[in-house]
Amino acid sequence: MVQEEVYFDELPLNDDVLDGVEAMGFEKATPIQAQSIPPVVEGRDVIGIAQTGTGKTAAFLIPTMHRLLEMKDRKGVGALIIVPTRELAVQIDQAVEGLSYFTGLSSMAIYGGGDAMEFSQEKKALQMGADIIIATPGRMLSHLNLGYVPVGELPILILDEADRMLDMGFYNDIMRIINKTSQNRQTLMFSATMPDKILFLTSQILKNPVTVNIALSKPAEGVEQGAYSLFNKQKIPVMQEILKGEDWKSVIVFASTKRAVSEINRNLKRKGINCAEISSDLEQKQREQVLLDFRNRKLTVLVATNVVSRGIDIDDIELVINYDVPQDAEDYVHRIGRTARASRTGKALTLISPDEQVKFFRIEQLIGSTVPKLKAETDVGDVPAYDPKPSRGGGKNRKGKGKGRGKPGGNRRHQKKRPPRKGGGQSKPKNG
Structure with a gap:
């Protein structure tokens, strides 16, 4: 109903x-x-x-x-x-x-x-x-x-x-x-x-x-999920390898801040990847043009903040990459829900830094499934083990006000x- x-x-x-x-x-x-x-x-x-x-x-x-x-x-x-x-x-x-x-x-x-x-x-x-x-x-x-x-x-x-x-x-x-x-x-x-x-x-x-x-809401069954445990400096190289590893036609990379979106977009362009960024810094007409180019396959990769994680009307996105772990499970579900729409299949990959492990562990608990942890194919050196340890917290011994x-x-x-x-x-x- x-x-x-x-x-x-x-x-x-x-x-x-x-x-x-x-x-x-x-x-x-x-x-x-x-x-x-x-x-x-x-x-x-x-x-x-x-x-x-x-x-x-x-x-x-x-x-x-x-x-x-x-x-x-x-x-x-x-x-x-x-x-x-x-x-x-x-x-x-x-x-x-x-x-x-x-x-x-x-x-x-x-x-x-x-x-x-x-x-x-x-x-x-x-x-x-x-x-x-x-x-x-x-x-x-x-x-x-x-x-x-x-x-x-x-x-x-x-x-x-x-x-x-x-x-x-x-x-x-x-x-x-x-x-x-x-x-x-x-x-x-x-x-x-x-x-x-x-x-x-x-x-x-x-x-x-x-x-x-x-x-x-739960992730669509057609989404193949995976995650990499990485240090922050390893995220860009691994993402570049993922994007160059297959002939992707339509990819969204999500990041939580506008600064990260701009940095990712610059690094991907340096590697010759056909991409553009979109965030609330753009005027409405600019956003519409970027989305139109992405929909018409003039762009391969769209780098975005959550401004497009909900409601974007593009049905054939093949891959979603979470450059960082979303703040909560609902955002995670909406982000990866941009792929595998209309009974299609798709892939969603998340890059997890050590200080994001507990947050991702809580997302796994809330969606009721464990996301497979993958090994990077590119040589980025030693990576952190995925070993989330939720802390007691409670506001003690913390600074700021x-x-x-x-x-x-x-x-x-x-x-x-x-x-x-x-x-x-x-x-x-x-x-x-």
Whole structure:
């Protein structure tokens, strides 16, 4: 059954929130968003089962911002989001900054590894009652144990990547945090999987929850997958050998940054490979011309960011190369899904550096299959063994800091005029 498309302006959301959603370029809700937002807006507890990359962050941030704006007499912290790692805390904080642009809501990411000044800044934000706090469990407990965090009347608690937090041994920390919050809170839990330990946790902390379960799409059966474990300096030589090894007619090389795209394109051209690059730096007409040349086989290799990983309408791509490992499984599936379309077959190869091994291992877990590891045919010297070791993480002993943006009701909403309300239409990707 094909799910009916849902547009954000059809959902019961505050106008200021909708303005931020539209300014971010979002028009159609993903399945996890369409099914989670209404019950969250109603104040229900929600369990969301969805992989990274399905839009789950916005699925809880958007309705949470709506709820906070509707709470006229709220005091203290509005929503506390508990996450397993510093990286995820920063990522969610950045998403809040974009989505809340017209609301005046404040947020701060809190995690370990900072100095005394940063701890003091976190303390101030917590005491003032920042609207949205995104925190790793250990760091949040450090503040809670000092007694100045007003969470006794916390309206909304969110656990993101709950299964990963439990795998990392955070159950006791999570329960200590929860026991300091209000029994009348709304609780949202998002997890990639639903093992018994998650079921037990939900029975402990959620009240009559709505369950939203979104399955991750799988790579097409016609895609022959493979991967190379390489040092970064070996990626270009191996890729050049792959491209020169067969008479390829249509190849896409994906990279995560525009700088990498330009570097790859220059190196391939030096080797006489017929290629061109495409990224969000190009004007729309330039992009269209590059894609037209690629579709008409005037170009053999297209080097691209994720700007073309979704929705490109070319059915006969023979090979996809991931120059780097995508950030999440959904991006991986969409990238390699550019080949083997319309019941055809194709090949997808990924080049994995040592610091990308854990990320690729998690992708293998999420797609439910092990990708064969291949040996480079060109002589590039010793290569690293593929031996991913997921770390505990949790934001400890890490440097760097997300920044808070002042007290609730700040003046960010006055920085720009609101964009005009859009009608329907296709979502426009903003990344790349």
